[in-house]
Amino acid sequence: MRIPHSAARIGAAAALLSALLVSGTVSATTANAAVGSICHSALPSQAxxxxDLIEQGGPFPSSQDGTVFSNREGVLPGQASGYYHEYTVITPDSPTRxxxxxxxxxxxxxxxxxxDHYATFKLVDFGC
Known part of the structure; x- marks a missing residue:
């Protein structure tokens, strides 16, 4: 069961802020230079x-939704295999995913x- 966005995301943001305040920096395991942030309200409507579909458990538009994202590009913080999962954000007028x-x-x-298909990522900030 996923924690509702507002509660879960505030906890993740607080942990990151604590790490910054204590150490003054963010380690490579906490964040990567190619990972920024984006306000939830700034996401496209399809995101x-x-x-919403993730929180509800589906149904998803693609059979690939919910599969393990391997982070082969190494852009996201390093985690064990199976930690990350990917989901399609519909792109209007696109003949593919x-x-x-x-x-x-x-x-x-x-x-x-x-x-941009995994070149960069933005951590969704649900507090703004």
Whole structure:
């Protein structure tokens, strides 16, 4: 069962803020230079739809949704295999799945958005 976005995301943000305040830096395991952040309200509407589907457990538009995301590019913080899962964010007028995805980290309940097929990610900030 996923924790509702508002509660789970505030906890993840608080943990990151604590790490910053204590150490003054973020280690490579906590964040990567290619990972930024984005306000939940700034996401495209289709990403909101995807997040809602994730919270509801589906049904998803693609058979690949919910599969393990391997993080082969090494952009997201390193985690054990199976930690991340990917979901399609519908791209209007695209004949394929397109390049947009939500990638979830199940243990900490973090959600990442990519609009460029895994080249960069933005941690979704549900507090703004």
């Amino acid at each position: 909101h739809d995807t997040l 397109g390049a947009r995805r939500i990638v979830t980290g199940e243990k900490s309940k973090e959600d990442y958005y990519t609009s």
